[in-house]
Every structure is written in C-alpha cells, then in structure tokens.
Amino acid sequence: MRETTIKWPRVNAAWLRSPAIEKVFAALAKDGATTRVVGGAVRNTLIDRPVNEVDIATTAIPDETMRLARAAGLGAYPTGIDHGTVTVVADGQSYEVTTLRRDVETDGRHAVVAFTDDWKEDASRRDFTINALYCDPDGTLYDPVGGFEDLRKRRVRFIGDAKQRIREDYLRILRFFRFSAQYGNGQIDPTGLAAADELKEGLVLLSAERVRAEMLKLFAAPGAPEALDVMYKAGILQLAIRTRIEPDRFARLVAIEAALGEAPDPITRLAALAVIHPGDDRFLAEQLRLSNAEASRIAAVFTGEPGIDPETPEATGRAALYRLGPENFKRAVMLAWARTEASPNAPNWRARALLPDRWKAPKLPVSGSDVIALGVAPGPALGGILKAFESWWIGNNFPTDAEQQCNVLKLLAAKALA
Known part of the structure; x- marks a missing residue:
C-alpha cells in the first residue's frame, strides 16, 4: 500500500521524546513491527492544544505486544484484548497500544474486529478524518484519509460514507457534534449533519452512561451553544x-x-x-x-x-x-x-x-463544647441550641462581638434547661 506522507509539519512534542514512550517503541520494534502514535495526541500537537493521553497503533498482534513489552521489562495488561488493545506501562506512564484493525461486524453499539497490517484499512474504520492522523517515533506524519487538511481548515468530517460510520456506532452522532464544537470552524459539515439527522433514532440504542459521558464533554466545548442549537433544530438533542x-x-x-x-x-x-x-x-x-x-x-x-x-x-x-x-x-x-x-x-x-x-x-463561632460548658448534656437539646444560635447569627449578619455571642448562647441554653 502506498501511504500519503506529509513531510511538513513534523510532529514535534516533548511527549514524543520522553524516555517512557521511547521504551515502548523500542520494545515493539524488536520483531519488526511498525508502531505509530495515533489520534488525539497527534491532532492536538499539530494545533498546539494540550495532550492528555497518547494512544499507539501497531502492526503487532496483541499477544506479540504483550510478549515484547514484558521481555523489555515493561508492564503489559490485556485491558481490551478482544478489540486488540493492550495497556503498556513504562516508567509509570500508561499507553494504550492497539493492533491495526478492520471491522467484521457492527450493530450500532459494538464491533467485532479482525487484525490487519494495513494502515489505510485501520484509518478507514475510524470516525473523523482529524482523528486518523499517525506519526512515527521520529515525528513523520502519516495522513491516509486527508485529516491534516481538514484540521488546518477546522473541518470535522466523517471518514468515507458518513451514514456507514454512524451505523457502526450511533454514539458517533454525538461525537460528531462534540468534535465540531471543539475543533470546528463554526460550520457543521452538511454531509455529516444530514446523515446524523437521518439516523438519529439510533441514539435510543445507546446506554445512558455513554450518552452522559459524551454530552458532558460536548457541554464544555467552546462551540457548544452553536452545536446544541443545530442539534435542537434537527431534533437530535431531544433524543439525547x-x-x-x-x-x-x-x-x-x-x-x-x-x-x-x-x-x-x-x-x-x-x-x-x-x-x-x-x-x-x-x-x-x-x-x-x-x-x-x-x-x-x-x-x-x-x-x-x-x-x-x-x-x-x-x-x-x-x-x-x-x-x-x-x-x-x-x-x-x-x-x-x-x-x-x-x-x-x-x-x-x-x-x-x-x-x-x-x-x-466565617465559621460558626461556637461549638458543642461551648454549650456543654453551660450545663447542657450532649443530645438533641444541644443540637437544637446550636441550630438556634446559627439562625440568630446568620439573621443578624454574622456579628463578631464575642460578648454578644456569649450572651445569646447563654440565653438559649437557659431556655433549654428551664
């Protein structure tokens, strides 16, 4: 397969030069596997946004990933083995390392995958072009589906057939608006919007937990008001x-x-x-x-x-x-x-x-011990005195005169003991 390689800009970031990730790359290279960083870390670095996590894609199958990582003294845990994901830990830093995949079967919520060594095939199953950017350990950028140009123009587009992408996982409807609000130019891609509108009833198949997580991220995005307005007019927000x-x-x-x-x-x-x-x-x-x-x-x-x-x-x-x-x-x-x-x-x-x-x-200036010192035994009466004192104190705009506070507390205690 001939890949589209962009020589400039290169991915230049401290996280790509860290000793931890270099150990992961070195471990997976032992048997000739090709390994690259993929997705958000690459995307955000190219537009100078914070990187919170670094995901890695590799041609090594999961068992090989685990064997190679452990042979290099790294931690390796099968956190998503059915979907090809192994968590590799180096110097206390965790990386999700996932084997290149293609979808075999989808039901709108989950996918059955098969492993591949074809980077274009792996990219084609992802959601948006801006999320299908890869980089080698040396920072060389790989762009199989035109994501860099979309990122540069702040366009959020589905990869390939938008309706097919959505049918693979209906959560992608919400992700489409979330990524548009986070990375877009203020204009919702019309092809993606039409597909989301046509297939919006699929949202009812999603779990509440997945909807919650995606919507809270959308709410915090810079373009959230505009995205929600579009969703509302299309009847999508009402289903979420x-x-x-x-x-x-x-x-x-x-x-x-x-x-x-x-x-x-x-x-x-x-x-x-x-x-x-x-x-x-x-x-x-x-x-x-x-x-x-x-x-x-x-x-x-x-x-x-x-x-x-x-x-x-x-x-x-x-x-x-x-x-x-x-x-x-x-x-x-x-x-x-x-x-x-x-x-x-x-x-x-x-x-x-x-x-x-x-x-x-201010803090309440009296405590239970002050009430006990006035002869009130621990119990409901003590709590009632404190509550009454607090109401007086708040109602009088938090007076600070210690003598006045003491007199009021004594009066309340005397009434309770009478």
Whole structure:
C-alpha cells in the first residue's frame, strides 16, 4: 500500500521524546513491527492544544505486544484484548497500544474486529478524518484519509460514507457534534449533519452512561451553544436528553461564564439546559446516570435561596453564600441569571455572583463544647441550641462581638434547661 506522507509539519512534542514512550517503541520494534502514535495526541500537537493521553497503533498482534513489552521489562495488561488493545506501562506512564484493525461486524453499539497490517484499512474504520492522523517515533506524519487538511481548515468530517460510520456506532452522532464544537470552524459539515439527522433514532440504542459521558464533554466545548442549537433544530438533542430543554438559556449561561471569566462547568450548563421545573434534576440524574456528586451539584445550584437574587440586600446574599458555599453560590447565581433576560454584563447580577470574591463566609463561632460548658448534656437539646444560635447569627449578619455571642448562647441554653 502506498501511504500519503506529509513531510511538513513534523510532529514535534516533548511527549514524543520522553524516555517512557521511547521504551515502548523500542520494545515493539524488536520483531519488526511498525508502531505509530495515533489520534488525539497527534491532532492536538499539530494545533498546539494540550495532550492528555497518547494512544499507539501497531502492526503487532496483541499477544506479540504483550510478549515484547514484558521481555523489555515493561508492564503489559490485556485491558481490551478482544478489540486488540493492550495497556503498556513504562516508567509509570500508561499507553494504550492497539493492533491495526478492520471491522467484521457492527450493530450500532459494538464491533467485532479482525487484525490487519494495513494502515489505510485501520484509518478507514475510524470516525473523523482529524482523528486518523499517525506519526512515527521520529515525528513523520502519516495522513491516509486527508485529516491534516481538514484540521488546518477546522473541518470535522466523517471518514468515507458518513451514514456507514454512524451505523457502526450511533454514539458517533454525538461525537460528531462534540468534535465540531471543539475543533470546528463554526460550520457543521452538511454531509455529516444530514446523515446524523437521518439516523438519529439510533441514539435510543445507546446506554445512558455513554450518552452522559459524551454530552458532558460536548457541554464544555467552546462551540457548544452553536452545536446544541443545530442539534435542537434537527431534533437530535431531544433524543439525547429526553426532557424539556432550553438551548437559549444554555447559551446565556455560556455568555455569563465568559463575562465573569469563569471556566466552563458542564454540570451547571446541563442544569441551565434541562432543569426547568422542580424535580427535573432528579429525572436527569436517573436518565443520564449521573454520579451522586454530579446530582448533588445540580440540586445545589437549583436553589430557592432568596439571597441569589441581586435585588435582595447583600446581607441576604451573605446568608445564602454561607449556606451554599462559595462555588455553589456563584454557580447558583449564574444559573438564576441565565433564567432571566438580563445582559451578561448586568452590574447587579455581576456584583452578586462575585460576592464570594469580596466576602469570605466565617465559621460558626461556637461549638458543642461551648454549650456543654453551660450545663447542657450532649443530645438533641444541644443540637437544637446550636441550630438556634446559627439562625440568630446568620439573621443578624454574622456579628463578631464575642460578648454578644456569649450572651445569646447563654440565653438559649437557659431556655433549654428551664
């Protein structure tokens, strides 16, 4: 097979020169296998974006990969052996090493594969052209399907027949929009969009866990508002998140985050998109199999605390900040802000959202031991006194006078002992 080789630019990155990956390349070269880095690490390096993981493709079959790695003193674990993937560990760094493959059978969720030594065949089974870029250990770039030109022009296109790619795995519909939002030029490829629209009913075959993972990544992407708008108009978003949704509110939250200099938060963005009525948070948590921590964060920012509203006195805002904590408070304000028509630069909303930056909530100045010292035995009465003191303290804007605090605590203890 004649490969298309691009001599310039070369892949030049510290991760490609690390001793760990050099050990992996050297181990797999012992029996003459050809080994290259593939996918995201190559793609992101070429456009100067962070590289979080390095995946490797090789002509060695999985058993050979494991044998060669272990012979070189490296760790080797069959983490996805049926699909040709072995995790190789060098100097504490893990690499997924996968044998070149071709699809034998697909059902829209899983694939049965056969191994090959044909790089074009391996590239042709991947999803998008920009994900089918390979590089040798010396940085030489291989581009079997025209991915570099698409990357340069910020185009996200399916490899070959878009409908065939989607039928192989319906998750690729969501990945198409996610990669378009992350790497695209703001224009959704019309061929890919038409295929996704035609085959969108296949999304119902996917597990909630796979949909959740892909959608949260999409929510955090730079072009998420535009991508979600296209998905919504095509009826695709409604099949991924099967509840009432408001893309406009999602877009307003994104604009507010940008105005405040806040990093994208996919969970708050999910709440903006799909938590419309009380109880929607619980529905979403079940539908998308959110973790307990994720579900709790949505519940926390969808709050009825009056201090979220900038029209309330700042003392009321401080009370809300104390109860919610700084992160949940700021996200709750931003979410409430997005539910209005107020500008992303509205000074009153901005001031309330930034309250945690200028006021740090104090710690409760009394403890159980202080109550016990007043003659109250441990038990429910003690907890009731602390709760009553906290309510007084919050309601009076967190007074700091120690004598006043002591007098109030004594009065509450005396009432409990009477």
